[in-house]
Amino acid sequence: MSIKVQDTRYKDITARSILYAVLVIAAIYYLAPLFLMIITSFRSMDEIRVGQLIEWPKSFSLDAWAAAWNQVQIGAREELGLKPYFINSIKMVIPSVAISTLLGALNGYVLSFWKFRGSEIFFALLLAGCFLPFQAILLPHSIVLGKLQLTGTVSGLVMTHVIYGVAFTTLFFRNYYVNLPGELIKAAKLDGAGFWMIFYRIILPLSTPIIVVSVIWQFTQIWNDFLFGVVFSDPDSQPVTVGLNNMVNSTTGEKRYNVDMAGAIIAALPTVIVYVVAGKYFVRGLTAGSVKG
């Protein structure tokens, strides 16, 4: 009697190798531009001028970063560099994220546990806000801001981002809360807790994963927004995305690639940091909202 050998080891190794090769190529393809940006930002303009665009830096200097941060002249502004724009962005993004997340949590709580007549229709209408193309509302919204005398202010931008962010945050929280057992709310009601008490003491403490999702989502959306920033702001209230655009486009004479690269990285850094810090909660929270029964 002969024994048949079932050995799939070589086949497995080959398949793995091909898979990893594809992944490595894809990773290089996506990381190369970032790498290029970083090394260019540390090179001096002299070096860039005489050499290749893609070249290992011969000298290392932080001059371009300093210039982008607070030395370069942007437009006709008195204050130099991206710094004032960066501060505007922070002043805009923190209240926008906080308010839209809190409102989303409240909306989701009501739509999941305190249903009222027409609450399903209300939710469906709110969801339509997720699919609204933002350029469609620029004109009407600018009239609204004008009437409220918020045109060209950071507060106006905050209000805009809260209104158009609440559709997404509500969706996140509502989909997360429908998976919480309704008996929890019944038990709390019998224990004597009211609407707000249940929200603060029971629901919010259970919401950490979805709060993280909402914060990351809103932070990146609002920080990276250009359209609202460019349309609804004055030079004094422009966010960093607009500042970066102005910086790159308003230089006269020589194009300073190293300063542009440093500025772009500065403008993108906060979202990268948020991802690195809370990224694993983001993935966990997204799946918790959809899969967990």
Add this chain to the structure above:
Amino acid sequence: MAGLIIDNVQKSFGQTHILKGIDLEIPDGEFVILVGPSGCGKSTLLNCIAGLEEVTSGRILMGDTDMTHAAPKDRDIAMVFQSYALYPNMNVRKNIAFGLEIRKMPKAEIDEIVNNVAKLLQIENLLDRKPSQLSGGQRQRVAMGRSLARQPEVFLFDEPLSNLDAKLRVEMRTEIKKLHQRLGTTIVYVTHDQIEAMTLADRIAVMKAGHVQQFGTPQQVYDDPANMFVAGFMGSPSMNFLRVEVGQNGDDYHVLIASEGHTYQLPCPKAQGDLSGYVGKDVILGIRPEQLTHVMPHVEEGEFVTKVPVKIEVTEPTGADTLVLTRINDEECECRVHPAEAGQPGEMMDILFNMDKAVFFDIETEDRI
């Protein structure tokens, strides 16, 4: 302490009528079980009593207070849920104390109550754990502890044991019964498990399709069912239903059954129903498997006992007894015999039909005769 009166309570969700007029009068301290198949409205009724659902019409009284439109927190009711509904973000101590904190009880008093409850339920060593670190049985205890802490007038239990494994379920069943004997609080308990209902209840309300079919002690419901539904629902293995013809001999009535081509007359006790209007017609004979036994001399002498040879189709040993499936009047019929007396499938066997506790139902209405 307070009794509970449910007066013609109806509940509809849009066009769907869930409760169609429920009347129950529950004296103070009674343990009442609502039992019925899924969708019969028993959980809805419990939610109405708790105030978590508004009734469509009717009244709910606790003691002599009309609570029909009171908020859940004002009803002095505690409820244990099927999923336990422990607050996942709080440890056991906080879970038990939550209701007391909301009622603004002084801290020292809360601590005392929590410790007493923990001692009563033997969960003292679990007080600092989160619910996720507890086993099913421990969660069950904590859920009961949470409702005990408030010392409510009425306890509601919504299928509290159905998430536990079989062995633990029997243990907790005994615990709940002990607890009731100790506290003497009114309890309304929902289950679909008729054994739970039989073992725990002072009285059972059997529900079907939004109506209470029968409300009585476990023995009444078992021996004296109001209709075929109650008779079939209570008891395991369930009651045999045979379509039989009624005959008359002078003053006495009997029913006719056929087994393997022979016809037998089973005399019927008068106490079990007046068959005078049904002579020559068919009725449904309801007889429980334990009334159909192997031949035992002391039983055989009974006035309403008849020996019938039957053919065994299937045997199901349960250890204590063996269930023998046979065919009477061309319908399946289960008998409960001693394991040593049971034959093999295909063999003939003598079975004693004891009609002492037989019941009869009208074919049309399915009500008791």
